[in-house]
Amino acid sequence: AAHAAAPAADGRAVAFGVLFAVAAVVGLAGLRWLRRVPDPRRHVSRADGPSLGEALRVPLADRAFRPMLAFGAAWGLAMGFAAPFFAVYMLTALRIPLLGVTATVALMTFVTSVVQRHYGRLADRFGTRTVLRAGTLLFVATPLPWLLASPTSWWALWGPLVALHVVSGVATAATDLTLNPLVLKLAPEGRRASYLASFGAVHAAAQAVAPLLGGALLGALSGAGLEPRVAFGAVFLTAALLRALAVPILGRVHEPEAASVERMVRVVGRARTMRVRRAARARGAATGGPSS
Numbered sequence: 001a002a003h004a005a006a007p008a009a010d011g012r013a014v015a016f017g018v019l020f021a022v023a024a025v026v027g028l029a030g031l032r033w034l035r036r037v038p039d040p041r042r043h044v045s046r047a048d049g050p051s052l053g054e055a056l057r058v059p060l061a062d063r064a065f066r067p068m069l070a071f072g073a074a075w076g077l078a079m080g081f082a083a084p085f086f087a088v089y090m091l092t093a094l095r096i097p098l099l100g101v102t103a104t105v106a107l108m109t110f111v112t113s114v115v116q117r118h119y120g121r122l123a124d125r126f127g128t129r130t131v132l133r134a135g136t137l138l139f140v141a142t143p144l145p146w147l148l149a150s151p152t153s154w155w156a157l158w159g160p161l162v163a164l165h166v167v168s169g170v171a172t173a174a175t176d177l178t179l180n181p182l183v184l185k186l187a188p189e190g191r192r193a194s195y196l197a198s199f200g201a202v203h204a205a206a207q208a209v210a211p212l213l214g215g216a217l218l219g220a221l222s223g224a225g226l227e228p229r230v231a232f233g234a235v236f237l238t239a240a241l242l243r244a245l246a247v248p249i250l251g252r253v254h255e256p257e258a259a260s261v262e263r264m265v266r267v268v269g270r271a272r273t274m275r276v277r278r279a280a281r282a283r284g285a286a287t288g289g290p291s292s
Helices: 002-034 052-061 066-080 085-092 098-126 128-141 154-186 192-223 228-250 261-287
Strands: none
Touching: 052 066, 052 192, 066 154, 066 192, 066 228, 085 098, 085 192, 085 228, 098 128, 098 154, 098 261, 128 154, 128 228, 128 261, 154 192, 192 228
């Protein structure tokens, strides 16, 4: 059995190696187009700018920007806490083949690409923070359907998984589109790069620590004799709680003229209802039937 498993393991290693090599080649090929992106000419010499220490220190001393830094740390911790374990859970506890795992990722990416352009218009109309907060609220709930997925039947397995990856795609579109632009909006003129760098450092540091904490919790629960699904479920619930605790911090971030999420949802819902009614009247007029 051991001799039979060795060629299979070698075959998987070669397959993954080929995939990683193709990804590297495609990434390097992208540099060709990156070189064509115009870089605005600098009007101020780099030698006249602040030192590295000052550039990183000023955002930390900015009281108006501190809530954004606090949110970046809390959100990085919340999003990274369970992120490495979703694929592991699908492969082990739910016994989904690798193709199924990649299909769910592709579904989420597709939804993100379709929805993102609509979020751009919403951010222009209602505010960057408003769209970001809507995305974070959606992300609070996405760890919970993992607890409902069960390999007992096709519907019990794929129903929750498809739903959560669609919602995750919608939420990802909102956060990816608005997180860095909100930082740039809050930064003063001439210091946007240093503010973005400070936020990125805080956010990335929290994301680096988060999987270690999640792995420690998962290891402790597994070592205590809990079943894998129970141990993973506890990690996912903790991630949902951390996300819920991070969302109110974003409310302390001030963006002038930003609307509330409730108002955005209300206005968008009303506009959609009006479009449906107009379409119904148009169909009624075309067929000679009632228009309402």
